[in-house]
Amino acid sequence: MIRVPALMVLFALLLASFGAxxxxxxxxxxxxxxxxxxxxxxxxxxxxxxxxxxxxxxxxxxxxxxxxxxxxxxxxxxxxxxxxxxxxxxxxxxRYRPALTAETAVLWFAPAVFLIVGLLVLVVMLRRRQKAFKAGGAEHLSSEDQQRLKTLLENKDRND
Missing domain, CATH: 1.10.8.640 (Cytochrome C biogenesis protein)
Structure with missing residues (x-):
């Protein structure tokens, strides 16, 4: 019974020596x-x-x-x-910091280009949304649809 712990200690010492x-x-x-x-x-x-x-x-x-x-x-x-x-x-x-050459230019400038393109897309989307919000939405309906909407809103007001 004593041999098993002694073997485990010997094995642990061998493993520790490999690390050294x-x-x-x-x-x-x-x-x-x-x-x-x-x-x-x-x-x-x-x-x-x-x-x-x-x-x-x-x-x-x-x-x-x-x-x-x-x-x-x-x-x-x-x-x-x-x-x-x-x-x-x-x-x-x-190299962790590659030299700026024609081959590594993409590594150096691609993140900035992606950031600028992303910001431009965000600005364009926000402006479009803002224009659509300001426009309301009723102006884009045909006269027939506008009349139907007006009728529905009047009926709703009567029912409330």
């Missing part, structure tokens, strides 16, 4: 280099996860990208060189 293996530890030459590493790893998107940056992702490719950033920082490459390398390798998608 995912932590990257890098030694930097300066604090500036450490800040650049964390800046770059938060600015680049994980190609596998797609909604996480490589700093937060535990995917193997994110680990490789962090290792690659560390290597390039050790070679004294600039942030722009590192980002350009990643974009050349994985495409513009790897």
């Amino acid at each position: 293996l995912a932590i990257d530890t890098y030694e930097f030459d300066s604090e500036e280099q450490r800040e650049r590493f964390y800046y770059l790893s938060t600015e680049l998107r994980c190609p596998k996860c797609q909604n996480q940056n490589i700093a937060d992702s535990n995917a193997p490719i994110a680990t490789d990208l962090r290792r690659e950033i560390y290597r390039m920082l050790q070679e004294d490459r600039s942030n722009e060189e590192i980002i350009d390398f990643m974009v050349a390798r994985y495409g513009e998608f790897v």
